[in-house]
Amino acid sequence: MTFRGRVRYHKEAMPENASASSANAYPKPSVTVDIVLFTFTEEALRVLLIQRRREPFAGHWALPGGFVDENEPLEAAAARELYEETGVQGIYLEQLYTFGDPGRDPRGWVITVAYFGIISADQARQVRAGDDAGHAAWFNVYNLPPLAFDHERIIRYALQRLRYKLEYTGLGFLLLPESFTLSQLQAVYEIVLQEKLDKRNFRKKILSMNILEETGRLRYGDHRPAKLYRFTARAIELEKARRRFP
Amino acid sequence: MTFRGRVRYHKEAMPENASASSANAYPKPSVTVDIVLFTFTEEALRVLLIQRRREPFAGHWALPGGFVDENEPLEAAAARELYEETGVQGIYLEQLYTFGDPGRDPRGWVITVAYFGIISADQARQVRAGDDAGHAAWFNVYNLPPLAFDHERIIRYALQRLRYKLEYTGLGFLLLPESFTLSQLQAVYEIVLQEKLDKRNFRKKILSMNILEETGRLRYGDHRPAKLYRFTARAIELEKARRRFP
DNA sequence: ACAAAAGTGTTGCCCTTACACCCATGC
DNA sequence: GCATGGGTGTAAGGGCAACACTTTTGT
Numbered sequence: 391m392t393f394r395g396r397v398r399y400h401k402e403a404m405p406e407n408a409s410a411s412s413a414n415a416y417p418k419p420s421v422t423v424d425i426v427l428f429t430f431t432e433e434a435l436r437v438l439l440i441q442r443r444r445e446p447f448a449g450h451w452a453l454p455g456g457f458v459d460e461n462e463p464l465e466a467a468a469a470r471e472l473y474e475e476t477g478v479q480g481i482y483l484e485q486l487y488t489f490g491d492p493g494r495d496p497r498g499w500v501i502t503v504a505y506f507g508i509i510s511a512d513q514a515r516q517v518r519a520g521d522d523a524g525h526a527a528w529f530n531v532y533n534l535p536p537l538a539f540d541h542e543r544i545i546r547y548a549l550q551r552l553r554y555k556l557e558y559t560g561l562g563f564l565l566l567p568e569s570f571t572l573s574q575l576q577a578v579y580e581i582v583l584q585e586k587l588d589k590r591n592f593r594k595k596i597l598s599m600n601i602l603e604e605t606g607r608l609r610y611g612d613h614r615p616a617k618l619y620r621f622t623a624r625a626i627e628l629e630k631a632r633r634r635f636p
Numbered sequence: 637m638t639f640r641g642r643v644r645y646h647k648e649a650m651p652e653n654a655s656a657s658s659a660n661a662y663p664k665p666s667v668t669v670d671i672v673l674f675t676f677t678e679e680a681l682r683v684l685l686i687q688r689r690r691e692p693f694a695g696h697w698a699l700p701g702g703f704v705d706e707n708e709p710l711e712a713a714a715a716r717e718l719y720e721e722t723g724v725q726g727i728y729l730e731q732l733y734t735f736g737d738p739g740r741d742p743r744g745w746v747i748t749v750a751y752f753g754i755i756s757a758d759q760a761r762q763v764r765a766g767d768d769a770g771h772a773a774w775f776n777v778y779n780l781p782p783l784a785f786d787h788e789r790i791i792r793y794a795l796q797r798l799r800y801k802l803e804y805t806g807l808g809f810l811l812l813p814e815s816f817t818l819s820q821l822q823a824v825y826e827i828v829l830q831e832k833l834d835k836r837n838f839r840k841k842i843l844s845m846n847i848l849e850e851t852g853r854l855r856y857g858d859h860r861p862a863k864l865y866r867f868t869a870r871a872i873e874l875e876k877a878r879r880r881f882p
Numbered sequence: 883a884c885a886a887a888a889g890t891g892t893t894g895c896c897c898t899t900a901c902a903c904c905c906a907t908g909c
Numbered sequence: 910g911c912a913t914g915g916g917t918g919t920a921a922g923g924g925c926a927a928c929a930c931t932t933t934t935g936t
Contacts, residue, residue, distance in 0.1 A: 417706045418664040421736075421747060460663045460745050464736040488734045488749050490667075490710040499706050501667060501749075503734050573888075590890070591926065613887045614933040819915070836917070837899065859913045860906040 419490070419499040423468040424455030424541065426486065426548035427478070427507040429514035430565035430578050434530040437545055438509075438517060439537070440475055441524035446496045447538035451529070453545070455502065468505040476526050477518040482564060483507045486548055494540045506548050511567040556582050560599045561629060563621045569605050571616035572596065601625030665736070665745040669714040670701035670787065672732065672794035673724070673753040675760035675774065676811035676824050682774035683791055684755075684763060685783070686721055689770040692742045693784035697775070699791070701748065714751040722772050723764040728810060729753045732794055740786045748785075752794045757813040802828050806845045807875055809867045815851050817862035818842065847871030 427438040439451040454475040458467040465483060473479050483505050490501035517526050529535065531549060534542065556562050562578040563570065576592050596602060603622050608615040673684040685697040700721040704713040711729060719725050729751050736747035763772050775781065777795060780788065802808050808824040809816065822838050842848060849868050854861040 416666070416703055418666050419704070419706070420662070420664050421667065457662055458665070458736070458747075460665070461738040463738065464734060464747070485733060487731060488710060490704070490749070492707040492709065501704075501710070503736070503747075571888085588926070588928085589888090590928085593889080594891095595925085610934085611887085613885080613935065614889085616888060817915085834900075835915090836901085839916080840918095841898090856907080857914085858908065860908090860915045862915055 417499070419501045420497075421458045422455055422500060422502045423458055423464060423471055423505060424453040424502050424544060425468050425472050425483070425505045425507055426453060426545055427472065427476075427481070427509055428531075428548070428552055428565060429509045429511055429528065430581075431511045431514055431528065433577065433581075435532070435565070435578075435581050436514070436528035437531050437534070437548075438476065438514075438526060439529050439535075440526050442538055443524045450538040451527075451535045452538035453504075453541045454526070458503075464503050465505070468503075468507075472507070477516065478509060478513060481507050481509045481513065486544075486551060489540060489544060491540070502544075504544050504548070506551055508552075508561070508564040510564060553583055559629060559632070560596060560601045560625065563602070563625070569607065569618040569620050571609055571618060573616060575619075599625075601628065663745070665747045666743075667704045668701055668746060668748045669704055669710060669717055669751060670699040670748050670790060671714050671718050671729070671751045671753055672699060672791055673718065673722075673727070673755055674777075674794070674798060674811060675755045675757055676827070677757045677760055677774065679823065679827075680776040681778070681811070681824075681827050682760075683777050683780070683794075684722065684760075684772060685775050685781075686772050687770035688784055696784040697773075697781045698784035699750075699787045700772070704749075710749050711751070714749075714753075718753070723762065724755060724759060727753050727755045727759065732790070732797060735786060735790060737786070748790075750790045750794070752797055754798075754807070754810040756810060799829055805875060805878070806842060806847045806871065809848070809865075809871070815853065815864040815866050817855055817864060819862060821865075845871075847874065 425438075429436050429438075438454060440454050442448050442450050442452050454472055455468075456471045456475070458464060459470075462470070465485065468483055469479075472481075472483075484507075486504040486506040488501060488503045492499070494500065494502075514528060517528070531545065534545065537545070556579060562575055562582070565578055566574060572593055575596065576587055576589065579592070580587055601621055601624060602619045605618045605620050607618045609618050671684075675682050675684075684700060686700050688694050688696050688698050700718055701714075702717045702721075704710060705716075708716070711731065714729055715725075718727075718729075730753075732750040732752040734747060734749045738745070740746065740748075760774060763774070777791065780791065783791070802825055808821055808828070811824055812820055818839055821842065822833055822835065825838070826833055847867055847870060848865045851864045851866050853864045855864050
């Protein structure tokens with residue numbers, strides 16, 4: 391019942407290595423991971439960048455990342471690089487896209503597997519620059535310095551992914567501190583999605599998801615105090631179930 | 637206004653290559669592309685597989701694919717490999733995921749960038765096996781032979797992506813021949829999504845998208861003839877606009 | 883007392899779903 | 910003439926968008 395195309399086509403443009411049995415006989419690229427880590431502090435959506443100390447692009451800001459080790463799963467490499475360069479551990483990470491265009495790295499043939507991460511404002515405050523990496527800093531996504539390599543493109547892509555994620559999930563709270571007000575959460579959505587939202591509809595929707603609970607505490611500030619919320623364990627479970635893997 | 641974490645953390649577990657300035661000084665993986673190409677023929681959703689002639693996994697079925705060339709964009713490598721191994725050209729391709737787990741290839745450290753493609757039943761019929769590749773054949777996704785490497789996992793992931801795509805777009809017609817009946821199209825959705833759909837609701841929805849037009853012809857078969865449709869240029873434009881790109 | 887943010891319900895509309903019968907052809 | 914898939918409309922319910930005023934605090 392299976393259709394089978396058995397007919398050979400004449401030999402043309404068939405490179406020697408297309409079906410090489412030895413994986414070691416042909417030129418190989420370097421492979422890196424880069425991590426686009428988002429958080430939300432000081433009223434802005436921010437990305438973590440590191441100032442490069444070495445060429446190429448010494449002095450430029452760049453995404454945290456580095457070379458993948460042999461026998462290391464890609465996601466482990468991303469987690470490791472992030473830890474080494476910033477001290478950050480145990481955060482939400484997912485694979486974003488793999489960039490391999492010729493010329494993206496002046497050192498030669500370098501393919502990078504980009505990861506996408508979200509970190510709470512609490513954890514973001516603990517970021518430290520690692521030894522070799524130079525400064526680490528959080529930059530407003532909408533106001534970036536000149537970046538090394540094709541990292542601006544990678545961040546733009548990650549921002550799209552973040553928007554898409556917030557559009558159909560309630561994961562915005564992952565960017566905030568452990569407890570937060572609904573107005574703060576709404577600000578996250580408005581700034582990420584770049585559109586104004588209706589206060590009543592926003593609250594109705596977010597609360598109907600059953601992923602938030604009141605802490606019982608209030609945030610006192612300039613005006614009327616606001617209820618503080620935290621997200622429930624269920625919120626994380628729900629998202630893990632939704633996650634498409636692989 | 638930007639928060640900056642400047643404090644160094646003490647040196648530990650900092651591998652030499654984490655910030656190497658030469659990309660050539662450290663072990664490199666081989667990098668391949670693999671293509672999961674779907675079509676819909678003989679009442680089934682099918683994937684294109686190629687029977688391997690060489691070790692490892694000689695005789696096993698595997699996804700079309702092969703090594704990326706230096707100075708070759710990844711998507712170009714996917715298109716080239718597909719062309720070389722099957723003669724197929726000019727089809728819908730998008731990056732799926734990058735698999736790099738240790739042990740996924742017995743030859744050593746091999747990372748693969750998987751692509752996802754859709755081909756019309758018309759084009760699918762022209763598939764030919766390339767010189768080095770052995771047979772090419774279309775297999776029912778729900779009834780696969782034992783596969784080489786981690787290709788079964790890759791196909792499962794691609795199937796999820798296909799489901800997701802059909803859930804929120806009208807792209808099912810890309811799997812069918814140039815002209816098709818609405819019942820055929822509904823069968824595509826039912827088999828991909830693995831659920832029964834309501835005939836009237838399905839037609840209403842698909843037609844309200846304004847991506848199909850009547851050809852004016854009928855398909856004569858066992859019973860009452862059915863109107864044949866084709867998709868409009870607008871359908872393709874719409875999808876390109878939606879495509880999230882990097 | 884006033885300025886500023888927090889908090890709270892209702893209504894209309896649209897989109898989705900559920901559901902059953904006649905029609906045109908081949909045999 | 911009968912078996913088979915092709916083709917069609919309507920009504921109810923749920924979710925989403927639009928919309929304005931009162932409450933509570935700090936100053």
